[in-house]
Amino acid sequence: MVSAPIAWQTDRMSTIRGARERARIEVTAAIKDEARKQLAEEGAPKLSLRAVARELGMVSSALYRYFPSRDDLLTALIVDAFDAIGAAAEQAAAEQAAGEAPPAERWVAVSCAVREWALAHPHEYALIYGSPVPGYIAPMDTVGPAARVGLVLIDIVRGAYRAGDLTLPPLADGLRADAERMAADFAEGVPPESVAALVAAWAQLFGLISFELFGQFNRVVEEREALFRQTAGELARSVGLRDAGTA
Amino acid sequence: MVSAPIAWQTDRMSTIRGARERARIEVTAAIKDEARKQLAEEGAPKLSLRAVARELGMVSSALYRYFPSRDDLLTALIVDAFDAIGAAAEQAAAEQAAGEAPPAERWVAVSCAVREWALAHPHEYALIYGSPVPGYIAPMDTVGPAARVGLVLIDIVRGAYRAGDLTLPPLADGLRADAERMAADFAEGVPPESVAALVAAWAQLFGLISFELFGQFNRVVEEREALFRQTAGELARSVGLRDAGTA
DNA sequence: TCCAAAGCAAGAGCACTGCTCTCGTTCATG
DNA sequence: CATGAACGAGAGCAGTGCTCTTGCTTTGGA
Structure with a gap:
């Protein structure tokens, strides 16, 4: 019998696989936070991938490693x-x-x-x-x-x-x-x-x-x-x- | 399909001041028609001045004679x-x-x-x-x-x-x-x-x-x-x- | 009738956008 | 330790709204 999918997810989250994976989670969260911030300030149509990346000190193309598109x-x-x-x-x-x-x-x-x-x-x-x-x-x-x-x-x-x-x-x-x-x-x-x-x-x-x-x-x-x-x-x-x- | 004309518009339209003015009215209507067409097809966020101008056979900057901005x-x-x-x-x-x-x-x-x-x-x-x-x-x-x-x-x-x-x-x-x-x-x-x-x-x-x-x-x-x-x-x-x- | 003023279209250009591709680097794992 | 995957940086493409300059045409008053 396979355990419930929720439990499996929690499993993954609690098991830190390495610095890379943890960094990925953190960067993903940072991107969402910054995007939410810009969303609150300017609204969805003005939300710019480049601006988010700029604010986070990275280059726009790097963002596509985390979100395949806007x-x-x-x-x-x-x-x-x-x-x-x-x-x-x-x-x-x-x-x-x-x-x-x-x-x-x-x-x-x-x-x-x-x-x-x-x-x-x-x-x-x-x-x-x-x-x-x-x-x-x-x-x-x-x-x-x-x-x-x-x-x-x-x-x-x-x-x-x-x-x-x-x-x-x-x-x-x-x-x-x-x-x-x-x-x-x-x-x-x-x-x-x-x-x-x-x-x-x-x-x-x-x-x-x-x-x-x-x-x-x-x-x-x-x-x-x-x-x-x-x-x-x-x-x-x-x-x-x-x-x-x-x- | 022309929208209901406002009072001053009707006034002006009945009093034809010259070829230039008439042309202006026609071009303005054509721009709105084309814009409405693109609006119906793609929606407001995708409505592009350049695309409207392109479809009308004019250059984008010419559009600003009729509408000061998007x-x-x-x-x-x-x-x-x-x-x-x-x-x-x-x-x-x-x-x-x-x-x-x-x-x-x-x-x-x-x-x-x-x-x-x-x-x-x-x-x-x-x-x-x-x-x-x-x-x-x-x-x-x-x-x-x-x-x-x-x-x-x-x-x-x-x-x-x-x-x-x-x-x-x-x-x-x-x-x-x-x-x-x-x-x-x-x-x-x-x-x-x-x-x-x-x-x-x-x-x-x-x-x-x-x-x-x-x-x-x-x-x-x-x-x-x-x-x-x-x-x-x-x-x-x-x-x-x-x-x-x-x- | 003539001429300056205003209206107009065109084109170049600016600062953006989303997105793709390549190129070194770094990390995780077999 | 070596190899393949993930990653950040940068250049580049096609597109955007908008501005400015440059000539041409129409218009209205002298």
């Missing part, structure tokens, strides 16, 4: 960003779970955590939820990290369902089959009605964040946090979570 | 895109108004028209609703065209309110002042409760479209039109429009 470096940053926003959501959910808060409140807390991460890392947010780079096709490595926020939201709904605290929203006929497939694929233990509403709420949540971050609310909305909180609460209700305000 | 060319395309999606929304609204459809149905029709325009012009949509270009600040010329879709939605709600067909959604205390300001600024004749809900629904609508267009629904949602229709209907209800489905 897109691959971007992919690494994308994965990191998905992981970071996913971790922020998971942490918020964990904190709420400890306090035994009602599901709707946990939903709002997670939503706010996601929004706050986005406000703190606008360029990284734009990298993962903004316009995709044309010609760039997200490799499979990204789908796992990309799902983390969604899974947190699913968990909240599943918990509410198991506790009998979930009101089933209406479901259009044309959506039932797809909703059942989605439930089976990545939301086991959640009724299809809620899965469909959940996916819609998920997109709407990020719509609010994107509008705020991408400047669509400029000259329109001022009290953005209040609007977000209120709307996130209504989205919680729309997926069937009991209203937190009436508790 | 950003200015992009601005022109942005204004056109806002105008186009605004026109699509207005047309859908006009068609629905002629048939005296209930407000919620008109809301859904406008939403679907916007979505369909987005699906037909993904790169232009990404240009106006995707990640903003870092360092690029939208000039004032864009705010008018950018507001058109929103104004169509406001009109529907205002019509429903005047007809006594509007249910007022709840409004958080922290939002009332801002909502009143918004109502005074650009939604006269609409109660503040509805304005706040309207702005949120507006962002959520585009969140759905962006998620679909930017690939976030890949491997998740299949029946995207059905999900959009259902959610647009619920958004209509969330701003207080009478449910169309129960008619």
